[in-house]
Amino acid sequence: MTALPILYSFRRCPYAMRARMALAASAVQVELREVVLRDKPPEMLEASPKGTVPVLVLPDGRVLEESLDIMRWALAQSDSLGWLTHDDQNLILATDGPFKIALDHYKYPHRYGLTDGTVHRDAALAHLAHLNTLLTRSLYLGGARPAFTDIAIFPFIRQFAATDAIWFATLPLPALQSWLSGLVGSDLFASIMARYKQWKVGDAPVHFP
Incomplete structure (x- = not known):
C-alpha cells in the first residue's frame, strides 16, 4: 500500500x-x-x-x-x-497580515495587555467593508462559485464574526454576511x-x- x-x-x-x-x-x-x-x-x-x-x-x-x-x-x-482560477494573493496577504493582527488583538486582548479589543475590532472594519464591496459584484470573490481566495480568507472572517456574533450581525455588510453564512453552512465546511x-x-x- x-x-x-x-x-x-x-x-x-x-x-x-x-x-x-x-x-x-x-x-x-x-x-x-x-x-x-x-x-x-x-x-x-x-x-x-x-x-x-x-x-x-x-x-x-x-x-x-x-x-x-x-x-x-x-x-x-x-x-x-476550478479554485485556482481565482487566487488573489494581495487580498489574502491583507487578511493574513493586518486583518489577522487586528483580529488577534480583538479576540484575545489580555494577551496584549489590553483591557478590551474594541479599537482593533474597529480597525478591522475597513478590510471587511472592502470585502463587502467586492461581494456586491458577485456571490463570491472570484465569481459565482467559491474559489481559492474565498476559502483562504473565510476561516478568519468566521473567527472575527464569532467573537461577538450579535454585534457582527448588526453591521451594514449584507453581502459579506451572506457570503459568510453560505460558506459556514456549506456541506464542504x-x-x-x-x-x-x-x-x-x-x-x-x-x-x-
Whole structure:
C-alpha cells in the first residue's frame, strides 16, 4: 500500500481549516493526525520544529509548513472545482497580515495587555467593508462559485464574526454576511469540521477526506 501524506491538524485552527478544505475539495487523501496544541507530538515537531499547524509531510519526505502551500499543493494534484482560477494573493496577504493582527488583538486582548479589543475590532472594519464591496459584484470573490481566495480568507472572517456574533450581525455588510453564512453552512465546511480524538503513536490511521 502506498504511504499517504500525513497532515497534522487542529480542528479549530483557521489555518488548518483552509488546508483541510482544499484537501477535501481536491479529494487528495491524507492521514489525518489531530493535534492538541498544549501536547504537540514529537513526530510533528521533528518534521516542523516551529510547532504550528497545519503541517503536511509528503511520502517523499518533503514538509509543507504553511497552510497556503498545502492548499496549492492539494489543488495542483486535482482542481476539479476550478479554485485556482481565482487566487488573489494581495487580498489574502491583507487578511493574513493586518486583518489577522487586528483580529488577534480583538479576540484575545489580555494577551496584549489590553483591557478590551474594541479599537482593533474597529480597525478591522475597513478590510471587511472592502470585502463587502467586492461581494456586491458577485456571490463570491472570484465569481459565482467559491474559489481559492474565498476559502483562504473565510476561516478568519468566521473567527472575527464569532467573537461577538450579535454585534457582527448588526453591521451594514449584507453581502459579506451572506457570503459568510453560505460558506459556514456549506456541506464542504461541515465535512472538514468532524471531531477526531488526539492522535497518539500506535493509533489506527484516520484517512481524510
